Amino acid sequence: MxxxxxxxxxxxxxxxxxxxxxxxxxxxxxxxxxxxxxxxxxxxxxxxxxxxxxxxxxxxxxxxxxxxxxxxxxxxxxxxxxxxxxxxxxxxxxxxxxxxxxxxxxxxxxxxxxxxxxxxxxxxxxxxxxxxxxxxxxxxxxxxxxxxxxxxxxxxxxxxxxxxxxxxxxxxKAQGGVREMSKRAVTRAAKLYTEIDHNKLFVGTAEVEDRSYMNICWVMAPEYQELEEEFLQFAQSRGMVEIKGHRSVGGFRASCYNAQPMESVDALIACMREFEAKH
Missing domain, CATH: 3.40.640.10 (Type I PLP-dependent aspartate aminotransferase-like (Major domain))
Known part of the structure; x- marks a missing residue:
């Protein structure tokens, strides 16, 4: 509209x-x-x-x-x-x-x-x-x-x-307003992007300087592309749901809006590391 x-x-x-x-x-x-x-x-x-x-x-x-x-x-x-x-x-x-x-x-x-x-x-x-x-x-x-x-x-x-x-x-407002939301968003995103950049299985899709703090997108590294569906199922078995990327781009997407607690990001990172250890 x-x-x-x-x-x-x-x-x-x-x-x-x-x-x-x-x-x-x-x-x-x-x-x-x-x-x-x-x-x-x-x-x-x-x-x-x-x-x-x-x-x-x-x-x-x-x-x-x-x-x-x-x-x-x-x-x-x-x-x-x-x-x-x-x-x-x-x-x-x-x-x-x-x-x-x-x-x-x-x-x-x-x-x-x-x-x-x-x-x-x-x-x-x-x-x-x-x-x-x-x-x-x-x-x-x-x-x-x-x-x-x-x-x-x-x-x-x-x-x-x-x-x-x-x-x-x-x-x-009780949490500290938009300035506090911004701090949390930057921290959540930085932790997840750091894992993506250091995990051998994954590659970020957006230019580093333009990376979103709200929607973190990544794909399997070229040599591990056949593991995409396996990772989705692995993540789901550990409570990570709805992280499949949009159908037009594929890969994965973690949405980190204001209400998303840091514990959720930590859980996803732990899941990614566990999957890396398997491969």
Whole structure:
């Protein structure tokens, strides 16, 4: 929905998009129906295993859109990019995992289902003076101003999901807020990446400087590829479930969102070491 609503509400003439994965490409596709869209860079040439750095954002663009974290490929933009135009970002999979300078953004959006609540709700952060600058008619339900004017109660709200989000935010605040979440995320990811880099059976897939703190992706080393299914079964027998990588890339993926305790990471590392010892 937001891939469509963002250009509906913010794209008047031209927008710039950075393509770093499947979800970023879907956002780009939707935006093309609303005006001129400039793809400033793409990492599709390497199956989205890195974040492009060398690109120019048109100074006359209405906004620059990027996907902060790429769950399928295990890459992440760890800082708020410098831009001559306002930023808009899909932060579905890393929202509330680190501090963000919201003053740089016209809009931050994300589904709740990773770091906040069960699926069924989106979080939208919009700068107060960012709306009302497009010439087109915007259908009532798709107009962000409608939901602002109605206190996010224009339609029947998903009350359970909202309650879950409230409890998650209370927990997050009690734990020390997004700064503490960031520290934990970096520590969890560093431990797991260290094991991947030192274990003879495994190889990380993302460029080191662009590795995600939320989604750690890896594959079997070339000489051990025949062991992929065996490792999945081995891990499952030790309580490691749902670590199979996305069907488009294969391999493995460990999602380390805010609620993931360090004990889970340690258990996975122990499993990887035990499997290495067998081979």
């Amino acid at each position: 937001e891939f469509c609503r963002v250009p509906y509400n913010f794209l008047n003439k031209k927008a710039a998009y950075l393509t770093t994965g499947l979800w970023a490409s879907k956002a780009l596709k939707e935006a093309k129906g609303f005006g001129e869209v400039i793809e400033v860079a793409s990492s599709a040439d390497a199956n989205y295993t890195y974040i492009p750095k060398d690109y120019v954002i048109p100074a006359d663009a209405d906004y620059f859109h990027f996907t902060a974290n790429n769950t399928i490929y295990g890459t992440e933009i760890h800082i708020d990019p410098d831009s001559p135009v306002p930023l808009i970002s899909d932060m579905s999979s890393d929202i509330f995992s680190r501090p963000v300078d919201v003053s740089k953004y016209n809009c931050i959006y994300g589904g709740a289902q990773k770091n906040l609540a069960p699926a069924g709700m989106a979080v939208i952060i919009i700068k107060n003076d960012a709306l009302g600058k497009v010439d087109r008619y915007i259908p009532t339900m798709l107009n962000y101003q409608t939901h602002i004017d109605n206190g996010s109660m224009y339609n029947t709200p998903p009350t359970f999901t909202i309650l879950s989000a409230l409890e998650s935010l209370r927990w997050l």
